[in-house]
Amino acid sequence: MTAITYFLILLALLISVLIAYYQYFYKQSDNSTLPKILFVLKFSSLFLLLILLINPKIESTKTTNEKPVLSLLVDNSSSIDYFEENQTVNDLITLLERNKALANKFSIEKFSFGNDLQILDSLSFDNTNTNISKAIQDVNELQKGKKSPIVVLTDGNQTKGLDYSFITSEQSIYPIVIGDTTKYEDVSIAQVNVNKYSYLNNKFPVEIILNYDGTLSNRLPVSIIKNGKRIYQKQVNFSKTKKSATISAELKSLTEGLQYYTVSVGKLENEKNSKNNVKSFSIEVINEQTKIALISSIVHPDLGALKKAIESNKQRSLEIFSIDKFKENVNDYQLVILYQPTIKFNAILNQLKKSESNYWLISGANTNWSFINQQNIGISKNAINQTENLIPFYNESFLTFLQEDINFNNLPPLTDKFGDVTISGEKQTLIFQNLNGVITKQPLLTFLESNSTKKGFLLGEGIWKWRATSYLNTNSFEEFDNFIGNIIQYLASTKKRNRLEVNVESIHPANSSIKIAAFYTDKNYRFDDRANLEIKVTNSESKEVTSIPFSLIKKSYQAEIENLASGDYFYEVTVENQNIRKTGRFKVSEFEIEQQFTNANKDKLNTLALNTDGQLYYPNEIEQLSQELMSNENYYTIQKSNKIEENLINWKWLLFVAIGLLSIEWFVRKYNGKI
Missing domain, CATH: 1.10.287 (Helix Hairpins)
Incomplete structure (x- = not known):
């Protein structure tokens, strides 16, 4: 007072x-x-x-007194059910909940994990994947800055995510091993590496990686089967000292379209789990490759980034030319990329305009905008000899093709000459310019389509930074490469644009959730959110039909199908009251990723415990775990005065x-x- x-x-x-x-x-x-x-x-x-x-x-x-939080993470994946340990897990949860000493010292928060981390409500043990590393990272984020132990009930068998045994955790982790830890003799197909595409009548490589866990010497056949017929076989030896093998096979593409294959390895005499002895893969056989020419006036890191992104799809090849050395015919390419054009590009642009060819123009600090302004190509800029940094801003209303947001707004700025851009004609802008926090209607990446010609304009150099940043954010180039791939697919295509596009993976593991996305436009190729779409999926053998309506989510229609039996399926997507449909096929393999393991992975769980100052326990050691948590002086009640x-x-x-x-x-x- x-x-x-x-x-x-x-x-x-x-x-x-x-x-x-x-x-x-x-x-x-x-x-x-x-x-x-x-x-x-x-x-x-x-x-x-x-x-x-x-x-x-x-x-x-x-x-107020604030107890330390004890986070209890429970594996809710189907591997727990496969090992028949459902009751064990439920009993352990009950024991921990009824432990009065723990309840007095800790505030216990319970989570389940499999595909994702969730607050524990009930356990179904039906998640089709196990991501232990993400579950731990999410809990670490929740308890950031606190001393809060994590108890993990799991078999330690992870099917997706980063290697959890070496994860950096702010909290100590106490795994409880669920399942049989006895090691059984087992052979498994660890991985099948194959390109997504092959050319008709060409040979394509298949790499098969096998793992063996045992001490006896064995000789087993490895086969590749197509349409019930064995097209490749090789004998492989395993022993106490030879625990793995890599087989390289070459197969010939004889039929155009989507082709399915199955790899199998022979069963050991006393093998407990033979479900990991089979794995399927698919390859799309195409008639020709998309050829792209990139013509540049300078040497720049963007050129390498574009080449890697475009050629990540083996269906496409990119040739890079200096403008001074380009003597080719532009009609030999499905798409031409003009990088930072100057007056030297005059002849090339005249050829492109005369042949009404599609092209993608990328500008930057070395672009001659005075030259471009005279070309009457639908874009002009009153540029001055000064550069500016242009931050990207994603346009959710973009309709030309389906492109999800890959965190565009947080990508580094691109550099171009300062000035306002004018577009003549109807444009579709995927990315706008963000100038110092002000979202403008000035395009950063935009597309024009008139008659039979498609043009793309990226107004800034430095896209190599986007690829690097995308990798840092996701540990993969896939998101960025798919983004560039979508641009190339749109600009390189000379086919009439379809009003209905459907996107679905060609092969799915058994018991997995199959996600299907559809993109539908009206007659003016504007996204139509008033339509009713339906997909009918037919099992090619039993002829059983499953019909699912699509749900409108943001700017696409999405459907999710579950519990399909293993087999080949044909699908048909239709639009109500419209004579528009799209057909295709996919396969549900017998491969169940959660059933590929023969025992609990106590070694990795022990490494995780040691690396986080925790300790590994077994289901019969709950009392020892309780004593450790109770006696650990790092976990104490904090008294707060407000x-x-x-x-x-x-x-x-x-x-x-x-x-x-x-x-x-x-x-x-x-x-x-x-x-």
Whole structure:
């Protein structure tokens, strides 16, 4: 409280005393105790009312005890059910929940994980993947800056994500191994490496990586089967010292379209799990390759980034030319990329305009905008000889082709000459310019389509930084390469644009969730969110039909199909009341990723525990785990004191006390004939 507040309280005290004294003692001759009682009542009520009018701020201290958090992570994947350990997991959760000592020391938070981390409600043990590393990282983020142990109930068999055994964790981790830890003799197909595309009548390589866990010598056949016919076979030897093998095979592409193959390795005599002895793959056989020419006036890191991104799809090849050495015919290429054009590009641009060929123009600090402005190609810029940094801003309403947001808004800025851009004709802009936090309608990446010609314009150099940043964010170039691939697919295509496009993977593991995306436009090729789309999936063998309606999510239609049996499927996507449909096929393999393991991975879990200052436990060691957590001095209750400042007027009970005192005073006076 301030000095003025204290002064006002003293003044209120004095006024209350004077008024009460004046009323009951001034010029009064009554020496009984009644005036004294009335004096106290009057003084108290007046003082309380005046204090409420002054309304001083009252400071108080509230003390709370904050227990350390014990995070309990429970594996909810189907591998727990496969190992028949459902009851074991449920029993362990019950034991930990009923441990009064732990409950007194810790605030226990329970989560389940498989595909994702979720607050534990109930366990179904049906998740089709296990991502232990992400679960730990998510909990670490929740408990950032605190000392909170993590107990993980899992078999340690991870099917996706980073290697969890060497993960950096702020918290100590105490794994409880679920499942049989006995090592059984086993052979498995660890990986099949193959390109997505092959050319008709060409040979394509297939790399098969096999793992062996055992001590005996074995000789097993490895086969590749297509349409029930064995097209490749080789014998492979394993022993106590030879634990793995890599087989390289060459197959010939004889039929155009999507082709399915199955790799299998022979079963060991006493092998417990043979489900990991089979794995399927697919390859799309195409007739020709998309040829792209990139013509540049300078040497720049962007050129290498574009080449790597474009050629990540083996269906495409990119040739890089210096403008001074380009003597080719532009008609020999499905797409031409013009990088930072200058006046030397005059002949090339004339050829492209004459042949109505598609092209992609990328500008930058060395671009001659005066030359471009004279070409009448649909874009101009009143550029000055000064550069500016242009931050990308993703346009969610972009409709030309399906492109998801790959965190565009957080990618590094591109560099171009300063000036306003003018586009003539109808454009579709995928990325706008963000200038110092101001979102403009100036395009950074835009597309024009007139008659049969498609043009793309990227107004800035430095796209190599986008590829590098995308890798740092996702540990993969895939997102960026797919983004560039979408641009190339659109610009290189000379086919009439389809109003309905469907995107679905060609092969899926058994029991997995199959996600299908569709993109539908009206007759003007604008995204149509009023349509009703449906997919019919037919099993090629049983002829059983499954029909699923699409849901509209943002700017695409999406459907999700679950519980399809292994086999080949044909699909047909239709639009209600429109004669528009799209067909295709996919395969659900017998490969169940959660059933590829023969035992619990105690070694990796032990490494995880040691690297995080934790300790590995088994289901029969719950009491030891409890004792460790209880005795560990790193986990303690924190007492927090918070100063609370509150206005006295919020203490409503004081008003009622004052009214009560005034009422008692009136009653006493009335009773004693003083009124």
